[in-house]
Amino acid sequence: MIAATINDTEVLVEEGSTVLQAATKYGFHIPTLCYHEGLPAYGACRMCLVEITQGASSRLESSCTRPLEQGMVIKTDTREIRGHRKMIMELLLARCPDAEVVQEMAREVGVTESRFSKLNEDCILCGLCVRACRDAIGMSAISFMSRGIKRHVDTPFSMNSDVCVGCGACARVCPTGAIRVEDYGAKRYVRYFNTELELQPCEECGRYFTTKRFFEKNKNDFVGADELYRLCDACRRRQHASMLKGPLVNVHP
Ligand code: SF4
Ligand code: FES
Structure with missing residues (x-):
């Protein structure tokens, strides 16, 4: 088993779990667009970014592709993370303005409009x-x-x-x-x-x-x-x- 800390909560999950799986297991919601539990993770959309601290270094990583490691300290909802998610949603909203899934997630992260030019595509390239x-x-x-x-x-x-x-x-x-x-x-x-x-x-x-x-x-x-x-x-x-x-x-x- 692997022990880590997510949003100040001690978590204990099976070896081989990703950060996303661990957070979900403990009830922390992380938005995802390209993740499907029946398929290998790919890390395309970057919506699932979280802040991971190990030792003295902290960085943002996609939680769907990152395996959980012993002693990691994870934050799933900081101001910096929210800023990144908003930027990603603005870009996706410009790419696929009519896609319901994009509109819904944009609302979820507080984006109502995009500053970028519309491309009117159907595909968000989630793979x-x-x-x-x-x-x-x-x-x-x-x-x-x-x-x-x-x-x-x-x-x-x-x-x-x-x-x-x-x-x-x-x-x-x-x-x-x-x-x-x-x-x-x-x-x-x-x-x-x-x-x-x-x-x-x-x-x-x-x-x-x-x-x-x-x-x-x-x-x-x-x-x-x-x-x-x-x-x-x-x-x-x-x-x-x-x-x-x-x-x-x-x-x-
Ligand atoms: S067509 Fe585009 S949006 Fe649909 S599954 Fe494929 S990559 Fe994702
Ligand atoms: S859900 Fe993790 S990168 Fe898309």
């Missing part, structure tokens, strides 16, 4: 979609491209991805709603990434229930009868239930 695709799904269909003001998330050469399986994990984690996954007819469109995929119909009812690429990718991992894998969830449950209702032992040979 959650990139990490979800790479670390949760194992596909790496998208990544950060370019630098500076041109930095954005995309497929290679902004082309229809031949890697994306259309699972929609990127859209589910995106805090701004920039990514939309829509089905029309026999196609799925991943709008932010110029990608379209063929859908797979259920062999029982004919309803499209996944993409062909996702279907092919996972078929060897399916635990169960092959004919069940080819069905949508509803038909699979129905089929499974009727299989269970059938005679377990043939009593009339």
